[in-house]
Amino acid sequence: MILHKIETASKMEIERLQLIRLQETLTRVYEKVPYYRKKFDEYGVKLEDFQSIRDVIKLPFTVKKDLRDHYPFGLFAVPQSDLIRIHASSGTSGKPTVVGYTKKDIQNWADLVARSIAMSGGQPGEILHNAYGYGLFTGGLGLHYGGETLGMATVPVSGGNTDRQITIIEDFNPTVICCTPSYLLNIAEKMEELGKNPRETSLKFGILGAEPWSEEMRQTIERKLNIKACDIYGLSEVMGPGVSMECHEAQDGLHIAEDHFLVEVIDPNTLLPVPDGEDGELVFTSLTKEAFPIIRYRSGDIASLNRDKCKCGRTTVRMSRVKGRIDDMLIIRGINVFPSEIEHFLLTIKNIEPHYQLHVFKKGSLQHIELQVEVMGELFTAIRGDMNHGEINTLKKQIQNLIKNHCLITLDVNVLQPKSLPRSEGKAVRIVNHINESMQV
Numbered sequence: 001m002i003l004h005k006i007e008t009a010s011k012m013e014i015e016r017l018q019l020i021r022l023q024e025t026l027t028r029v030y031e032k033v034p035y036y037r038k039k040f041d042e043y044g045v046k047l048e049d050f051q052s053i054r055d056v057i058k059l060p061f062t063v064k065k066d067l068r069d070h071y072p073f074g075l076f077a078v079p080q081s082d083l084i085r086i087h088a089s090s091g092t093s094g095k096p097t098v099v100g101y102t103k104k105d106i107q108n109w110a111d112l113v114a115r116s117i118a119m120s121g122g123q124p125g126e127i128l129h130n131a132y133g134y135g136l137f138t139g140g141l142g143l144h145y146g147g148e149t150l151g152m153a154t155v156p157v158s159g160g161n162t163d164r165q166i167t168i169i170e171d172f173n174p175t176v177i178c179c180t181p182s183y184l185l186n187i188a189e190k191m192e193e194l195g196k197n198p199r200e201t202s203l204k205f206g207i208l209g210a211e212p213w214s215e216e217m218r219q220t221i222e223r224k225l226n227i228k229a230c231d232i233y234g235l236s237e238v239m240g241p242g243v244s245m246e247c248h249e250a251q252d253g254l255h256i257a258e259d260h261f262l263v264e265v266i267d268p269n270t271l272l273p274v275p276d277g278e279d280g281e282l283v284f285t286s287l288t289k290e291a292f293p294i295i296r297y298r299s300g301d302i303a304s305l306n307r308d309k310c311k312c313g314r315t316t317v318r319m320s321r322v323k324g325r326i327d328d329m330l331i332i333r334g335i336n337v338f339p340s341e342i343e344h345f346l347l348t349i350k351n352i353e354p355h356y357q358l359h360v361f362k363k364g365s366l367q368h369i370e371l372q373v374e375v376m377g378e379l380f381t382a383i384r385g386d387m388n389h390g391e392i393n394t395l396k397k398q399i400q401n402l403i404k405n406h407c408l409i410t411l412d413v414n415v416l417q418p419k420s421l422p423r424s425e426g427k428a429v430r431i432v433n434h435i436n437e438s439m440q441v
């Protein structure tokens with residue numbers, strides 16, 4: 001097992017390093033970014049007040065709108081001539097958010113992703129199949145530089161062209177594949193269509209992330225492809241992939257790269273810290289970034305923290321898998337639910353395929369959610385043959401009851417033939433909103 005020194009450091013050592021780096025970061029942003037200087041002055045933030053990492057709560061938050069308001073380079077802390085890379089995330093509305101990297105930033109990122117790949121089971125000398133999209137999205141290039149830094153032969157396949165992905169997997173014999181969980185399922189399904197067994201490839205490990213997925217989805221993927229699947233998390237505003245990564249030994253939460261990021265979890269309504277183990281919004285402060293340092297960035301992602309030592313030996317704080325983004329939370333007659341929670345229960349039902357979408361409609365004055373889910377091929381034929389649709393109704397009722405009992409919401413269920421829902425080549429679309437207003441139901 002390849003372990004970086006910091007990954008097994010004591011809490012005290014980690015905190016000491018974090019404090020030095022926090023002080024450096026605050027000094028840098030105060031001197032170099034007019035936006036932060038103004039905001040710190042407004043909040044009465046004095047740099048000498050930061051004598052412990054717990055003082056971070058004295059700082060104002062940064063939100064996506066702040067990035068958009070300073071589009072494209074307004075929050076950069078270095079002159080443009082020091083940049084060697086720029087990424088942007090599309091976002092659903094308005095201007096994209098733009099992030100920049102110096103040479104040192106790219107080196108740090110590559111080192112962190114190399115650590116992440118090693119954590120997932122990747123080894124120098126092996127082959128890494130990188131099916132994250134290359135381009136403005138940080139997934140492709142992020143994993144690419146990490147793979148090379150670890151010493152893996154990195155294949156820059158990018159997303160899409162699934163037939164070609166399969167040929168490359170067969171011919172190059174990679175041990176590790178990187179892509180979104182939904183795209184890996186898509187690849188596996190295509191293999192089956194081509195009469196190939198997805199369990200019989202050279203692949204041993206999957207580095208899967210960039211979208212929420214449940215524990216049941218992990219089990220489905222591991223079963224279908226005979227691999228170990230680990231969760232990788234990150235966001236372009238903070239760096240890209242590699243902010244945290246699950247180890248293949250425990251598969252029990254994602255180790256946060258605490259030497260580069262300070263994490264907090266807050267209640268998104270009160271903005272106060274929540275205790276470890278409780279769900280809240282992840283907030284990140286970068287500790288080493290030169291071009292685009294970020295202070296108390298509200299990620300919008302819901303997760304919890306666990307500070308116990310992991311059985312892999314790493315001491316860094318772990319985050320739970322992300323339940324979802326606050327924006328993707330459905331509020332149905334006062335009950336909050338994330339698509340990943342529905343997925344968690346849905347995939348425990350026999351004869352269900354791991355392909356689903358939640359459609360938000362308006363029926364009369366009432367709004368409602370329809371869960372569209374595919375069933376296994378043989379079953380669907382059997383159901384169609386059944387004149388009184390007994391079996392289809394039983395299955396719908398079973399799904400409805402399970403979701404009602406566990407998530408406390410009532411959904412309409414629409415059972416579909418295999419391959420009727422769109423397949424993703426990147427981030428899967430789980431919610432389709434047919435009404436233009438908010439998701440409040």
Ligand code: DLL
Nearest residue numbers: 089139209210211212232233234235236240241322
């Ligand atoms: O998705 C970076 C990335 C690339 C992560 C490849 C992992 C692998 P953005 O496009 O800026 O960056 O989107 C960031 O995606 O705030 C989360 O809402 C979501 N997300 C990322 N990783 C996970 C994950 C990349 N493992 C946004 N689980 C984040 C759940 C995730 N959601």
